Amino acid sequence: MEARGELYEATAMHLLAFARTLSSSSELCEDAVAETFIEIFRGAGNYTPQKNAYPWMVGILRNKIKQLNAQVPTLITPQDELRAAVQSAADETQSDVHAAIANLEEAERFLVIGYYFFGYSLKELAAMRGISNATAGRKLKTAESHLHRFLS
Numbered sequence: 001m002e003a004r005g006e007l008y009e010a011t012a013m014h015l016l017a018f019a020r021t022l023s024s025s026s027e028l029c030e031d032a033v034a035e036t037f038i039e040i041f042r043g044a045g046n047y048t049p050q051k052n053a054y055p056w057m058v059g060i061l062r063n064k065i066k067q068l069n070a071q072v073p074t075l076i077t078p079q080d081e082l083r084a085a086v087q088s089a090a091d092e093t094q095s096d097v098h099a100a101i102a103n104l105e106e107a108e109r110f111l112v113i114g115y116y117f118f119g120y121s122l123k124e125l126a127a128m129r130g131i132s133n134a135t136a137g138r139k140l141k142t143a144e145s146h147l148h149r150f151l152s
Contacts, residue, residue, distance in 0.1 A: 032064040100150040108143035
């Protein structure tokens with residue numbers, strides 16, 4: 001039993017340092033080293049004394065890290081990946097729409113934003129701009145046409 005304690009004391013920090021080169025998760029590294037020692041102590045009969053013990057221990061540690069990594073749930077599910085792609089497309093579309101609106105003349109931009117984003121009626125927007133309802137309607141149609149061309 002004392003020999004096991006000495007082996008642990010002599011090699012645990014080295015194995016932990018090596019584990020950290022294989023994984024960025026401190027918790028996983030610590031678990032892998034602990035499980036490595038459990039396996040070493042259980043399988044001490046498999047060790048050939050004529051060989052250097054450290055490479056044997058490192059081999060066990062590598063296998064433990066692989067096993068533990070395989071047990072870690074994937075952080076990105078297919079649904080998460082799809083959601084990210086949809087959000088990315090929405091962000092690109094939003095950027096395109098903003099750019100298209102920015103390219104409109106100021107009067108057209110006023111009508112588009114007031115009508116579509118703030119929900120004002122054409123009559124209300126015409127009154128705000130001091131133009132007729134018919135003129136507001138024509139300008140809004142012209143703006144829609146410009147937006148359609150820009151976004152196509």
